[in-house]
């Protein structure tokens with residue numbers, strides 16, 4: 001099993017209130033709850049650098065605070081114009097109430 005990095009506790013994240021985390025060696029990340037599951041994506045809009053956690057979670061989508069673009073928090077796919085390029089998503093593993101993603105080596 002690859003090494004995991006703890007981002008936060010599940011209790012730290014509520015549906016509709018994603019949080020921003022800036023771990024070492026990663027871009028700024030967004031952590032979401034949706035329907036009892038947790039998801040992690042990059043937290044920077046691919047349209048023009050807005051911080052997605054400053055926007056609005058609408059079910060399984062995050063709406064950018066600028067220009068009305070949106071992304072799927074499950075797949076990272078752009079779901080509303082003007083966004084076209086996807087955001088990265090990260091495989092989430094829950095360990096003892098912690099939300100973890102694969103650590104980057106090196």
Ligand code: FES
Nearest residue numbers: 045048064067069
């Ligand atoms: S910066 Fe996100 S839609 Fe424009």
